[in-house]
Amino acid sequence: MIDDEELFAADLIGRRLLKVTTAWHHYADDDPSLVHLWLHLESLGPVLFHTPSTGLSLRADQPHGPYAMEEHGSVSVIDDSPDVPVTRFVGQTIRSVRQIDYNDGHVGFTAGLTLQFPSSSIRLLGLVDGLLIAHDQHLGAVEAHLHEDVTLARVMQTSGSCPSQWDAWTTTGQYLYLRYRHGEGTVEQHPSEDVDTWDGGESRLWTSWDDGTDGGQIELTDFLVTAGLRLAPDAEVRTTPPIDPKA
Structure with missing residues (x-):
């Protein structure tokens, strides 16, 4: 697999999750926010999930190191990250990848993906210039605008x-x-x-x-x-x- 190669949802199906790496944005006194997520997949390597604006982009990418951002805080990178729900699926194989659409009657776009594992599933969403992992989590009013064609x-x-x-x-x-x-x-x-x-x-x-x-x-x-x-x-x-x- 070539670094920075664009990947598609179907590329993930049948791959076993080996490890999870995360990047967190720290700014002022706010809680850190998740900005990048790498899923290390068997026979595929690390796959970067990130949000260019809204929705998700997937590409082959090696995790980078921590760095400072002028006037915008810093970004820390955690390998074998224990603080995100997707880590519970390490060792399991991705069985299904389903598209999640957002439409509020004014704006419509592909908001993210549902990854289904043998034990259960998890949603990866990019709604407003940031990555949100929603596992068994109700997102309030946003839920009415999210749809999976299942x-x-x-x-x-x-x-x-x-x-x-x-x-x-x-x-x-x-x-x-x-x-x-x-x-x-x-x-x-x-x-x-x-x-x-x-x-x-x-x-x-x-x-x-x-x-x-x-x-x-x-x-x-x-x-x-x-x-x-x-x-x-x-x-x-x-x-x-x-x-x-x-x-």
Whole structure:
């Protein structure tokens, strides 16, 4: 991996978290604020999460040392940082990376990412020129403007086993391809269910995990829980009709 190389959310999926490094801005008598976060990922190296203005930027980057800022305090860098919630996931593999959007009716932008690990998930947000980690934390009025496209309005099973797979559409109309085979589950985003549209820039991996069973069948409910997806209360769900052995 090349330093300063731009990375994408899908690059993080399937990588084990090895270590966390943080950079904190100290200014006057205020509490220090988190400005940079490096996640050291297996086979990928250190990945810098930072906020150019709003939202998050990801790039390959080695942690730097502490430094002073003229009239703006100083920045300290802590390796193996124990004071951020993401450290609880060290040793675990990133199973899913989901986009978090912000829209208050006037301004809309990609605000951050949800990283899902086997034990639970964590949100990394860049809202106002700073990095905010929100794990099991309600952000008050801001929450009404944050959205993850994880609610399914329509699901159609296309194969019952070996693999178990479904076509699915979120409440915003995004098409997802759900698949489980050899114990591995994946969620892929594509422009539509037409496979001829799957090679463009709108296609990407959302989720990948391996449960170690080498199985080829899974119930939709179990798949959705593991993938971090859910059904809308009025969701349309169609299952594959049973095969008639006499046919």
